[in-house]
Amino acid sequence: MDQLNIQAWQGRVDDQRGGVSEPQAQRIASVLADPGTRLPGDVLPLLWHWCAFPNAASMEELGRDGHPMVGDFLPPVRLERRMWAGGALRFHAPLRVGERMTRQSTVRKVEEKDGPMVLVTVDHVIRGERGIAIEERQDIVYLPIPDSYTPPRKREMPASPDFASKMAMTETLLFRYSAITFNAHRIHYDLAYAREVEHYPGLVVHGPLQATLLMQAATQYRGRPPCEFHFRAVHPMFAGEPLDIAATDDIDGSLMLCTGQGGHQGMQATAIWQGTV
Numbered sequence: 001m002d003q004l005n006i007q008a009w010q011g012r013v014d015d016q017r018g019g020v021s022e023p024q025a026q027r028i029a030s031v032l033a034d035p036g037t038r039l040p041g042d043v044l045p046l047l048w049h050w051c052a053f054p055n056a057a058s059m060e061e062l063g064r065d066g067h068p069m070v071g072d073f074l075p076p077v078r079l080e081r082r083m084w085a086g087g088a089l090r091f092h093a094p095l096r097v098g099e100r101m102t103r104q105s106t107v108r109k110v111e112e113k114d115g116p117m118v119l120v121t122v123d124h125v126i127r128g129e130r131g132i133a134i135e136e137r138q139d140i141v142y143l144p145i146p147d148s149y150t151p152p153r154k155r156e157m158p159a160s161p162d163f164a165s166k167m168a169m170t171e172t173l174l175f176r177y178s179a180i181t182f183n184a185h186r187i188h189y190d191l192a193y194a195r196e197v198e199h200y201p202g203l204v205v206h207g208p209l210q211a212t213l214l215m216q217a218a219t220q221y222r223g224r225p226p227c228e229f230h231f232r233a234v235h236p237m238f239a240g241e242p243l244d245i246a247a248t249d250d251i252d253g254s255l256m257l258c259t260g261q262g263g264h265q266g267m268q269a270t271a272i273w274q275g276t277v
Contacts, residue, residue, distance in 0.1 A: 005075075005076065006075040006076065006077055006110050006112070006118065007110055008075075009074070009075035009107050009110055009120075010107055010108070010109060010110050011106065011107060012073055012106070012107045013104065013105065013106050013107075014073040014104075014105045014106075015102065015103070015104050015105075016053045016102065016103045016105070017100070017101070017102055018053040018054070018101050018102075018103065019052055019098065019099055019100050019101045020044055020048060020049070020051055020052050020095075020098075020099075020101075021098060022038060022039060022040050022097055024180070025038030025042070025048070025097045026038055027180055028048055028051055028180050030176075031173065031180055032212065032216065033167070034216065038097050039097060040097050040098035041096055041097060041098065042097045043095070043096055043097075044094065044095045044096060044097060045215075045219070045225075046089075046091060046215050046219065046225050046229070047089075047208070047211060047212045047215045047229075048212075049095055049101065049126055049133075049134060050181060050208050051180050051181050052095075052101050052103075052126075053101075053103050054181065054182030055068050055182065056182070057069075062184060064197075065080065065082065065185060065186055065187070065193075065197075065198075066183075066184035066185045066186040066190075067082055067184070067185055073105070073107070074107070074120060074122075074140070075107070075110050075118075075120060077118045079116065079117070079118060079142040079144050080144065080145045081142065081143040081144065081145050081198060082140065082141075082142055082185075083140070083141045083142075083143070083207070084138065084139070084140060084207045084208060084233075085119075085139045085140065085141040085232060085233050086139045086207075086231050086232030086233060087136060087137050087138045087139055087211075087230075087231060087232075088136070088137045088229070088230040088231075089134055089135070089136045089137075089228065089229045089230075090134070090135045090136075090227065090228050091133070091134055091225070091226070091227050091228070091229075092131075092132050092133055092134065092135070093128065093130055093132070094128075094133065095128045095133050095134075096128065099129050100128070100129055101127065101128055101133075102127045103124055103125070103126050103127075104124070104125045104127075105122055105123070106123045106124075107120065107121075107122055108121040108122065108123045108137075109121040115144075116143075117141060117142065117143050118141070118142040119140070119141055120139075121137060121138070121139055121140075122137070122138045122140065123135075123136070123137055123138075124137075124138060139232070145197070145198055146199055147199065148199055149199045151236070152234065152235050154235060154264035154265075155234055155235070155265040156263060156264060156265070157244060157246055157258065157260040157263055157264065157265055158246050158248050158256075158258070161246035161247055161248050162221070162247055162248050162249050163220075163221040163245075163246065163247035163248075164244065164245065164246050164247075165217060165244075165245045166242045166243065166244055166245065167213060167242060167243050167245065168242050169205050169237065169238070169240065169241060169242060169243045170239060170240075171189070171191075171203060171239050171240075173239075174188045174189060174205065174206065174209075174239050175188070175189045177206055177209045178206070181206075181208065183206070187200060187203065187204040188203060188204055188205075188206055189203065190203075191203055200236065200238070201238060202239055202240055203238060203239040204236050204237070204239075205236075205237040205238060205239065205243065205266070207231075207233050207267065210231075210233075210237065210243070210259045210266060210267040211229075211231045211267065211269065213243070213245055213259065214231065214247075214257045214258075214259060214267065214269045214271075215229060215269075215271070217245050218247060218257060218269075218271040221247050221255065222255065222271075224273070226271040226272055226273050227272060227273060227274050228270075228271070228272040229270070229271050229272070230269060230272075231267055231269035231270075232268055233266065233267050234265055234266065234267065234268055235264060235265060235266050236266065237259060237261050237266035237267075238261070241261045241262065242261070243259050243260070243261060243266070244260040245257070245258075245260075246258055246260065250270075253272075253273065253275070254270050254271060254272045254273070255271040255272075256268075256269075256270055257269040257270070257271060
């Protein structure tokens, strides 16, 4: 791999304009089973801003996996499996339905690791009409596509969580979440591609969808949204089996959350509220 070439992408900046209209907000709510209406001026639930800045790449600009081809803002990594592996967010002010938003993205770090693997860290600053609303770190991992599916080590779900729920992970749900985020990555809706090209056993549940459901659970359990949220994927989750959601109070006042299937975790997250020690 041309390390000097991909390292040159560090520091690149991209600016986008976006927002979530009333019709968009209603569609997001229907996909996430979030009750109530969303009218202009209403506060957006946290992480719904992931629907606010769709990548409008043309069909000619998409790779065979459905992602926009790298080499413009993101570095031209020559590893075909691309995953949103985790991230962290700090929330400063609410965003609202119909509000004009901007997002400034900066490639903070491009790091090659053994495996081979490349980790790209991107920082986002999301602003609404009243100023900075969210500071976000996004971790993107690039790997070679393996010859067969070898799952990572399984981590058991908590035995006695303080909060637990379940949501069906249907092919229709994955397709609709891809639609509201304008995400054409084929592992989420094209079963033949997921199995025959990337060698997954089934359609893969989106990492951002899992994170959004964990945020929804955290807000519901504590009765108010957190001021910080950290998450990372530890095992793929697949369509066809319900997704378990569990939350456990930590001694420092934060909330430890995870998704899971078949008794093992898929994503881990920590929600932090103002005043948490």
